[in-house]
Amino acid sequence: MIDPVEMQDFFAAFFSGALVIVFGAIYALFLAWGRLRGSRNFIAAAYGVYALLVIAVLVLAEAMHFDGFWNLITVVMLVGYLLAPHGIWLLSRDTHNEAEAKFNSD
Amino acid sequence: MLGVLDNNNLNGGQKLAVKYFSVAVILFVAQILFGLIAGMQFIMPDLFFNVLDFNVTRMVHINAMVVWLLMGFMGSIYWLLEDEAGVETVGLKLGNLAFWLLTSAVTVVVLVYLFIQVGPGDDFTRWFVNEGREYIEAPRWADIGIVVCMLIFFYNAAATFMKGRWSGISGVLILDLVALAGIYLAGMFYTTNISVDQFWWWWVIHLWVEATWEVLVGCIMAWGLIKLLGARRQIVTTWLYIEVALMFGSGILGLGHHYFWIGTPEYWLSIGGFFSALEPVPLVAMVVHSVYDSGAHKFKAANHPAMAWLIAHTFGNFFGAGVWGFMHTLPQINLYTHGTQWTASHGHLAFFGAYATIVIAVFYIAVQQWRGGVWMSGGLAGNGWKWKWALGLLNGGVLGMTMALLIAGYEQSFIERAIEGSTWQGYFVAQVHPWFIQGMNWRMVFGVVTAMGIVLLVWDLLTIGKGENRAKQEV
Numbered sequence: 001m002i003d004p005v006e007m008q009d010f011f012a013a014f015f016s017g018a019l020v021i022v023f024g025a026i027y028a029l030f031l032a033w034g035r036l037r038g039s040r041n042f043i044a045a046a047y048g049v050y051a052l053l054v055i056a057v058l059v060l061a062e063a064m065h066f067d068g069f070w071n072l073i074t075v076v077m078l079v080g081y082l083l084a085p086h087g088i089w090l091l092s093r094d095t096h097n098e099a100e101a102k103f104n105s106d
Numbered sequence: 107m108l109g110v111l112d113n114n115n116l117n118g119g120q121k122l123a124v125k126y127f128s129v130a131v132i133l134f135v136a137q138i139l140f141g142l143i144a145g146m147q148f149i150m151p152d153l154f155f156n157v158l159d160f161n162v163t164r165m166v167h168i169n170a171m172v173v174w175l176l177m178g179f180m181g182s183i184y185w186l187l188e189d190e191a192g193v194e195t196v197g198l199k200l201g202n203l204a205f206w207l208l209t210s211a212v213t214v215v216v217l218v219y220l221f222i223q224v225g226p227g228d229d230f231t232r233w234f235v236n237e238g239r240e241y242i243e244a245p246r247w248a249d250i251g252i253v254v255c256m257l258i259f260f261y262n263a264a265a266t267f268m269k270g271r272w273s274g275i276s277g278v279l280i281l282d283l284v285a286l287a288g289i290y291l292a293g294m295f296y297t298t299n300i301s302v303d304q305f306w307w308w309w310v311i312h313l314w315v316e317a318t319w320e321v322l323v324g325c326i327m328a329w330g331l332i333k334l335l336g337a338r339r340q341i342v343t344t345w346l347y348i349e350v351a352l353m354f355g356s357g358i359l360g361l362g363h364h365y366f367w368i369g370t371p372e373y374w375l376s377i378g379g380f381f382s383a384l385e386p387v388p389l390v391a392m393v394v395h396s397v398y399d400s401g402a403h404k405f406k407a408a409n410h411p412a413m414a415w416l417i418a419h420t421f422g423n424f425f426g427a428g429v430w431g432f433m434h435t436l437p438q439i440n441l442y443t444h445g446t447q448w449t450a451s452h453g454h455l456a457f458f459g460a461y462a463t464i465v466i467a468v469f470y471i472a473v474q475q476w477r478g479g480v481w482m483s484g485g486l487a488g489n490g491w492k493w494k495w496a497l498g499l500l501n502g503g504v505l506g507m508t509m510a511l512l513i514a515g516y517e518q519s520f521i522e523r524a525i526e527g528s529t530w531q532g533y534f535v536a537q538v539h540p541w542f543i544q545g546m547n548w549r550m551v552f553g554v555v556t557a558m559g560i561v562l563l564v565w566d567l568l569t570i571g572k573g574e575n576r577a578k579q580e581v
């Protein structure tokens with residue numbers, strides 16, 4: 001069912017795991033900031049960080065010996081971290097616009 | 107009058123809230139004291155042997171934590187109740203009675219813990235001494251008392267909203283309280299099968315901290331942002347709904363990460379691994395939202411210490427729960443880290459970072475109002491050195507302990523688990539390894555830093571805003 005991490009891969013497993021989450025947040029941060037400021041540089045940097053996230057996910061998947069069902073986690077992480085910040089950003093923007101419109105008309 | 111602690115500055119619910127907050131602060135101090143003793147017992151194993159054994163100091167340490175956080179949450183809800191509902195608290199007399207009941211029950215339970223430490227366990231001890239089940243060891247009579255007090259608390263909150271007005275925040279809050287209290291019942295019955303026992307016990311612990319408590323502090327945060335920054339209600343409410351969906355969507359089945367090795371069926375490996383891998387998603391999503399909010403408006407904060415603690419909460423939640431949680435949540439690695447100091451490292455950063463911080467933020471909101479709504483933005487007396495140092499020492503102390511425990515836990519997973527194959531001998535080999543010993547020493551060093559932080563925090567809470575004659579910053 002699972003094929004545990006090899007002893008020599010402990011560090012890779014922990015470190016890449018931490019980096020997945022940290023890069024996920026930095027990517028989200030740069031993306032939101034870039035969109036907000038209309039800054040292409042920040043958007044570009046965001047995708048740069050996403051590329052690092054991809055590496056971290058792959059290292060993690062390797063260290064964890066993912067196969068079969070477990071590959072699903074790899075895919076969900078790659079797609080999820082890419083798209084979720086876009087989704088949240090759209091939601092934030094729309095609720096802000098609505099609230100602003102309502103506020104201004106009050 | 108501005109700058110003077112005066113109950114006339116508080117509404118009915120808030121008067122009760124500050125009682126809860128006072129007991130919470132006392133228990134927080136007790137938690138730290140017992141933590142210091144428990145930590146010392148790793149270094150001097152015979153310290154207080156047969157007087158105050160490790161099992162007791164540890165138990166008081168973590169039970170005090172659970173109770174002070176719960177009391178902090180209850181106080182926070184009494185605090186915002188009238189404001190949010192627009193009417194006076196319904197059934198306040200009963201609420202006050204519940205406060206005294208709960209406080210006396212906690213006192214008796216702790217005294218019994220301290221004085222009756224050894225002996226055979228049977229039906230009597232289960233009812234009157236200790237029920238087992240880490241974090242919620244209170245004996246059954248106290249369990250029942252706690253449930254009664256919770257019902258009264260729930261009645262106060264629900265009836266007040268029913269009489270006044272509902273909002274998105276109060277709707278989420280009330281539903282969440284039903285879940286939070288209902289789950290507690292899962293930890294109250296007796297079974298002789300340890301796997302079954304653990305199965306249900308985790309419902310309380312995991313479904314509290316990774317689902318219902320997260321949503322509860324989400325409600326407090328939403329309300330806090332409206333009060334402190336003048337954030338617009340519709341925005342924070344929409345955000346709250348998303349957060350609830352993400353938290354419950356991943357957190358409920360994330361429960362499976364505690365069912366890897368307790369004798370539950372093997373499919374939990376996949377369920378727990380998959381869903382708990384998703385648990386950091388809401389924490390990452392919050393980042394986008396907070397950037398959007400802080401960038402889209404120029405905010406003035408009405409209470410700098412509270413705001414700083416809310417920021418500490420956002421980071422603490424992200425790192426303690428999100429990063430530290432994820433690092434050991436897949437069974438492929440949890441096989442080695444399970445129950446080592448790794449777990450304690452995560453436990454400290456997550457509980458402090460996600461929960462202690464936000465309750466402390468509400469303490470500051472409360473003292474501000476208690477002193478008549480005084481100024482607590484920039485340019486405080488002494489440049490606000492006390493709150494700033496308390497913030498720095500507490501966060502730095504807990505972070506330092508977290509790193510020390512991480513190193514000790516890494517060594518344990520490596521030596522005790524991987525090399526020695528989880529044997530009895532392996533346990534001792536790992537305990538005498540220099541990395542472990544140094545980890546325990548450094549934990550004490552940073553424990554003392556944390557303790558200095560709490561001394562300053564209490565001092566500051568008692569004195570901040572004293573004699574201040576400016577009214578609070580409008581938002």
Ligand code: HEM
Nearest residue numbers: 315363382385427431432434435444445449453456457460
């Ligand atoms: C604020 C939220 C959280 C708090 C307060 C918290 C706290 C804790 C505590 C105290 C324990 C130790 C329980 C024991 O005594 O055995 C624990 C265990 C654990 N936590 Fe969390 N946690 C949180 C969120 C998370 C998240 C989001 C994840 C995963 C992404 C996670 C993964 C784990 C795992 C896998 C264990 C089991 C460790 C072991 O096998 O020994 N936690 N948590």
Ligand code: HEM
Nearest residue numbers: 138141142144145164449450453454457458462553556557
């Ligand atoms: C002076 C500071 C502190 C010291 C010296 C300390 C020490 C300890 C010790 C020795 C244990 C037992 C660990 C074991 O069984 O191996 C423990 C457990 C625990 N402490 Fe603390 N602690 C401190 C502060 C805190 C704070 C501020 C929090 C959170 C608000 C906290 C939350 C916990 C939790 C959740 C556990 C159970 C962890 C687990 O079972 O994995 N502690 N602490």
Ligand SMILES: [Fe+2]
Nearest residue numbers: 312316361363
């Ligand atoms: Fe959990």
